[in-house]
Amino acid sequence: MKPPPFTYHAPGSLGEALDVLAGTGEDGKVLAGGQSLIPLLNMRLAAPAHLVDINRLAGLAAVEVEPGGVRVGALARHARVERSEPVAAAQPLLRQALRLVAHPVIRNRGTVVGSLVHADPAAELPAVLALLGGSVRLARRGGTRDVPAGEFFTGPLESAAGPGELAVSAFFPALPPRSGTAFREVARRHGDYALAGIAALVGLDEDLRITAARVACVSAGPVPVLADVTGVCGHRPPASADWAAAARAVQDRAEPEDDIHATAAYRRHLIGVLAERALRDAAREALNA
Amino acid sequence: MPEQAHEITLVVNGTLRRAEVPGRRLLSDCLRHDLGLTGTHVGCEHGVCGCCTVLLDGEPVRSCLTFAVTVDGREITTVEGLADGERMSPVQRAFAECHGLQCGFCTPGFLCTVTALLRENPAPTEEEVLEGISGNLCRCTGYQNIVKAVHRAAEIMAEES
Numbered sequence: 001m002k003p004p005p006f007t008y009h010a011p012g013s014l015g016e017a018l019d020v021l022a023g024t025g026e027d028g029k030v031l032a033g034g035q036s037l038i039p040l041l042n043m044r045l046a047a048p049a050h051l052v053d054i055n056r057l058a059g060l061a062a063v064e065v066e067p068g069g070v071r072v073g074a075l076a077r078h079a080r081v082e083r084s085e086p087v088a089a090a091q092p093l094l095r096q097a098l099r100l101v102a103h104p105v106i107r108n109r110g111t112v113v114g115s116l117v118h119a120d121p122a123a124e125l126p127a128v129l130a131l132l133g134g135s136v137r138l139a140r141r142g143g144t145r146d147v148p149a150g151e152f153f154t155g156p157l158e159s160a161a162g163p164g165e166l167a168v169s170a171f172f173p174a175l176p177p178r179s180g181t182a183f184r185e186v187a188r189r190h191g192d193y194a195l196a197g198i199a200a201l202v203g204l205d206e207d208l209r210i211t212a213a214r215v216a217c218v219s220a221g222p223v224p225v226l227a228d229v230t231g232v233c234g235h236r237p238p239a240s241a242d243w244a245a246a247a248r249a250v251q252d253r254a255e256p257e258d259d260i261h262a263t264a265a266y267r268r269h270l271i272g273v274l275a276e277r278a279l280r281d282a283a284r285e286a287l288n289a
Numbered sequence: 290m291p292e293q294a295h296e297i298t299l300v301v302n303g304t305l306r307r308a309e310v311p312g313r314r315l316l317s318d319c320l321r322h323d324l325g326l327t328g329t330h331v332g333c334e335h336g337v338c339g340c341c342t343v344l345l346d347g348e349p350v351r352s353c354l355t356f357a358v359t360v361d362g363r364e365i366t367t368v369e370g371l372a373d374g375e376r377m378s379p380v381q382r383a384f385a386e387c388h389g390l391q392c393g394f395c396t397p398g399f400l401c402t403v404t405a406l407l408r409e410n411p412a413p414t415e416e417e418v419l420e421g422i423s424g425n426l427c428r429c430t431g432y433q434n435i436v437k438a439v440h441r442a443a444e445i446m447a448e449e450s
Contacts, residue, residue: 008293008356034355042315042353104421105402
């Protein structure tokens with residue numbers, strides 16, 4: 001099918017883009033990579049009156065590694081962030097997750113910030129932002145605000161970005177010392193949306209005992225589901241931690257639903273299996289860090 | 290109300306082409322309908338099948354998930370632009386030699402995807418080939434000969450370089 005008609009805007013500056021978005025309000029939609037939006041338009045599941053194409057705003061393509069983390073601009077494509085060595089060194093979870101986002105060809109166009117704003121609970125990047133406690137910077141005419149991940153995802157395909165606002169960048173905190181991350185998921189076919197997925201982070205102290213063990217679950221609820229299992233693991237070396245008990249605690253937090261791809265019970269089973277694997281992987285990474 | 294037309298310029302297979310398109314014209318439709326290049330095939334129109342894959346400034350992208358106006362001024366390579374004059378490209382020859390196609394509908398997308406894959410990684414492993422073509426669907430071949438063709442194309446390119 002073909003997209004419905006819309007008025008096309010191609011602002012040449014950020015200020016112009018914010019002016020257009022302020023003018024179009026509820027009727028305006030931002031187009032970046034388009035790898036989620038254009039399918040919705042083609043299937044006529046969305047019909048915005050105005051499309052504001054930010055692809056000419058080259059300044060939004062920046063990917064900056066700062067001391068505290070990685071700031072990814074709104075036009076930074078998945079592929080570019082995935083390939084960046086400085087990004088992988090600062091926060092390895094980004095590359096681990098991006099390799100699982102759709103297919104390489106989609107990743108050439110799709111953007112990291114676009115995935116966050118799309119806020120699909122079956123997508124990898126919202127889980128990454130939630131697990132790391134990152135934030136999204138929203139600009140509107142006359143101001144900007146940083147929204148923490150915990151407040152950014154408000155429902156399935158719903159984010160805190162309001163009418164007139166443009167998500168200009170996202171911030172992913174750096175990996176702390178003696179920490180490791182992992183991303184595990186199960187999909188019917190490589191590149192499909194995951195039936196279930198787990199992003200995990202494990203942190204150790206100087207004696208190599210666990211001080212942090214957290215996961216974010218994909219396809220386990222209306223928004224990324226966070227579970228802190230530090231207490232379940234206990235302050236002990238990874239080798240003697242009860243990862244199976246931690247995985248059961250994650251399962252208890254998840255709220256998966258039935259759909260045509262899998263039953264809720266099967267998703268819950270996967271969440272347990274994947275949580276144990278991801279936590280063990282993250283702990284191994286932390287020991288090697 | 291008539292839709293507003295946008296005048297765009299694309300460099301398609303090395304030739305400067307102009308078109309007047311509404312904002313909602315997909316790049317796939319612009320290539321096929323406005324520019325008459327029907328080699329780019331359209332399967333699912335929502336980014337799943339990979340038939341419409343073309344190269345945008347050398348990088349493979351879904352032309353059905355790209356608006357023509359967005360890529361105004363950029364370079365596009367379609368399946369029609371892969372051959373060197375009358376001589377098929379190494380990837381095209383490998384697909385013919387290995388029987389990497391049957392009905393041919395998905396083939397333009399595979400050829401563009403694989404051309405870019407081998408440009409970036411001239412000697413991919415089996416796993417890298419599978420990952421590289423995982424976004425392209427073929428309903429005839431069962432993929433075995435397509436995978437063989439990718440390896441064969443890598444060989445041909447190495448021999449000819």
